[in-house]
Amino acid sequence: MAFTDLSIASEATILPILEIAEKAGISKDALELYGNFKAKINVDQLRPVQKMGQVVLVTAISPTPAGEGKSTVTVGLADALKQLKESVAVALREPSLGPVMGMKGGATGGGFAQVLPMEDINLHFTGDIHAITSANNALAALIDNHLHQKNVLHIDPRRITWKRVLDINDRSLRQVTIGLGGPGQGIPRQDGFDITVASEIMAVLCLATSLADLKERLAQMVIGYTYDKAPVTVRDLGAEGALTLLLKEAFKPNLVQTIEGTPAIVHGGPFANIAHGCNSLIATNTARQLADIVVTEAGFGADLGAEKFMHIKSRKGGFNPDAVVIVATIRALKMHGGVTKDSLSAENVDAVGHGMVNLAKHVDTIRQFGIEPVIALNRFSGDSDEELSNVLAWAKKEGIAIALTEVWEKGGKGGIALAKLVKQELQRPTNFNFLYKEEDSFEEKLRTIVQKVYGGADVQLSDVAQKQLVELKNFGWDSLPICMAKTQYSLSDQPKLMGRPEGFTITIREIIPKLGAGFLVCLTGDIMTMPGLPKKPAALSMDVTADGNAIGLF
């Protein structure tokens, strides 16, 4: 097939966003158009609803380089539900430009299950991420200006934790020294850049419930410590007003559409490691106002995205998922069963069988939350019948609902079987429960995640983390939920331990308080907060036609 996501998107019929909005019951007054196919929603002007829509969370097995197609299944499932005449909306994260220019692949689904206009969404979209870059770096400039202008707050330049950001993959900016050049050019110090989606401001924007809440959360962010090791916040600098001003438009959710005309709210995209990896709370709740069923996703596998969706996003938002879909592919199961990327095209029924332990663990995890998951076995063209039927048979034997999906090739039609299973689950009441309570001790929360979600034996803190925990407790910050920053490739903290490792110990190397976002990031292993470009960046194949159409976006 010579189809690419871009070619399919370009050929697709896209409806005026006003038409999508009207069908979704959004009045023209509540919309701010960005061209004919994108709009921001003024949520204050939506009409109130009696009952908010149900939430379907799409998660996945531990991701592999083979690709699982979680966003694609999310979009395809929504379109399938629409084909079944359900009132449905999809709520997705917005893509970061960095990876788009780096590796092939946007974050708007794929094939016949994508959101449109894919070109715009994958480039600057409505400018939300640029606004976050501006706000993040305005704060950084205000901090360094404070140092330069006599440093009344006594901020210790060696203890500034607020980093600058750019929405680009740029390894050279990970570790820098700034303020060089003499007394007129600021105070020299070590610094570094993260990718914008790793900014705490992104997490804040995605968890805030109102403009006032946004401002309060921004004010609470810790930017560093004084020479006396007291925390310094944005409020101490008096910068929360300016930051809120810079973010007020970015805070409004964006309305676009799927390739089959389902309303799609694409808004917010925090990193799934250093942050919670879900689209914005305000977007999900806006979608719940518009439709009876909202299909949404969370970053990485169920051990990371789904766990954080439950314990962080749902908890703040006052709702819980009514159904959970776990996406798996034959290719990814093979890799969990020990096959290397180069050998994926060969049939290997045994490896699929070995890799299913990873899927089984994620099923167990979702069940612990009181929800009966549905597996979406996302078919790729090279999958053999025996490989597929083995997985289907296993699930049936274990009593787990499972459906084959072919949404990349067939759109909503390829997700009808999955949609029917999801509808069944939605009609069944869940027994949702959090695995840990907010009032549990830091150590209890941590152990719960490691043992119940990762299936590990124990957790230990590095010397640094132990010292940090003492400080956190002194400041009274230890009652916050935990946001784990762990490799997505393994249930453990060792990327190469695929499948379902057991008996392992997770080591917390560092604890980073994110008071604005409202969680404590627990770092395990090396977490990359600024990606690098590959040998052949995708950017080098990009171009524009004379008519202004994109070339080389995938």
Add this chain to the structure above:
Amino acid sequence: MAFTDLSIASEATILPILEIAEKAGISKDALELYGNFKAKINVDQLRPVQKMGQVVLVTAISPTPAGEGKSTVTVGLADALKQLKESVAVALREPSLGPVMGMKGGATGGGFAQVLPMEDINLHFTGDIHAITSANNALAALIDNHLHQKNVLHIDPRRITWKRVLDINDRSLRQVTIGLGGPGQGIPRQDGFDITVASEIMAVLCLATSLADLKERLAQMVIGYTYDKAPVTVRDLGAEGALTLLLKEAFKPNLVQTIEGTPAIVHGGPFANIAHGCNSLIATNTARQLADIVVTEAGFGADLGAEKFMHIKSRKGGFNPDAVVIVATIRALKMHGGVTKDSLSAENVDAVGHGMVNLAKHVDTIRQFGIEPVIALNRFSGDSDEELSNVLAWAKKEGIAIALTEVWEKGGKGGIALAKLVKQELQRPTNFNFLYKEEDSFEEKLRTIVQKVYGGADVQLSDVAQKQLVELKNFGWDSLPICMAKTQYSLSDQPKLMGRPEGFTITIREIIPKLGAGFLVCLTGDIMTMPGLPKKPAALSMDVTADGNAIGLF
């Protein structure tokens, strides 16, 4: 008066941009709405016109900290022409966020002579500057990635001239070291950040005539030199397609409106020192398609902005100004006459008289271009009658058209007298001529600018510049026009030499080829390409109301 620009803007009646567009003859199909009050124009879809509109260039005396109000007069003049039933449009630069967050003051005019929606225009507007930031930094990341991935082009890390940018005032980023941290984190080297509007990409966007021309200019940009001192271009890296893709929306001019409903094209805003300081060529030409008269401005005084408007922008654009307005204020003339900023409120007729030499020089300069200028004496509330009448009398004696303007307080009504004089000039044919030809030698061009425009005696090149000139000639780049980077405060290169200095020599310290923009920047003195924040940044007084309205923008 308790009025601020923001309060006036908030109280003003703003028309739907569709209505402004309709009146200007722009079909709905040629518009992409950004909310209800901003739109991008697809220039390919404008209907062709028989005759392009005439151009009125608004320039000023050498600026002073007292403020002249050039943008305000530009807007007020357009609104006055509208009141006189002329078909008129205004073409302005778009503001950079850095100075907005730094010093009080946007770039959307002021009082009752401003463009709306001022809040949006002064913040993220339609994202053009963010797109330039992205493209500039994507290129920087591709360069450093090239170094990291075996450096096939043999780029000398010490000779990379392409800097990163942010749209923020941040002195700490002027001189940095990047790529620290070991082999996985890129190649360590010295680097620095400019403010986005100083990026060559901004100049390129403002001088390109089509998307194809934009791409070609981007391809020609020099990013550094090899170990053998051969220039390395964007084309060598293969990045021009991706950069064009990132800029394709930013390249479309933005339509907004003045407070009196005159169509305003606000697009592009290159630094007036390191670049040419005019709004985009495509915006000016779009405005000329929409209206019989286009009022536009150029940065700083006539020695800088107007000279570059003529020699760079007009030359590329194939038009010349049909009339020129020089803005002066009593306060600024007083400063040129030796008064300090603290003593400006006291009447000082003598100082005004002494300061008029600066105005007289700029009048002479415009006359050399074959255009008879009109002086706009922009009234401030503290000006005394005698101060004003002395200037008026002098102009009359010298045979220079002059009008008092009160557009800040009265809008278009306060600019009627000026508008009438401008109309007279527009009916008179100009004898426009360039002061130098493209085929003149580099030295001739330079001497022409220094002697004819600055009124200086001579020009000399530093040792560095002499060496660079030899290289430029070797590469065949010396046929490009010159873009002077000189202090705006003086006709000379000494900021403190106000009024009309004579007999001075200008020293060119460095020559920077900008092959994409198509000019050679000649640096004199210290030119700041990354401003710093002041002691009390404007940002710290900014906020948002519960309804989402801005507080603290001026």
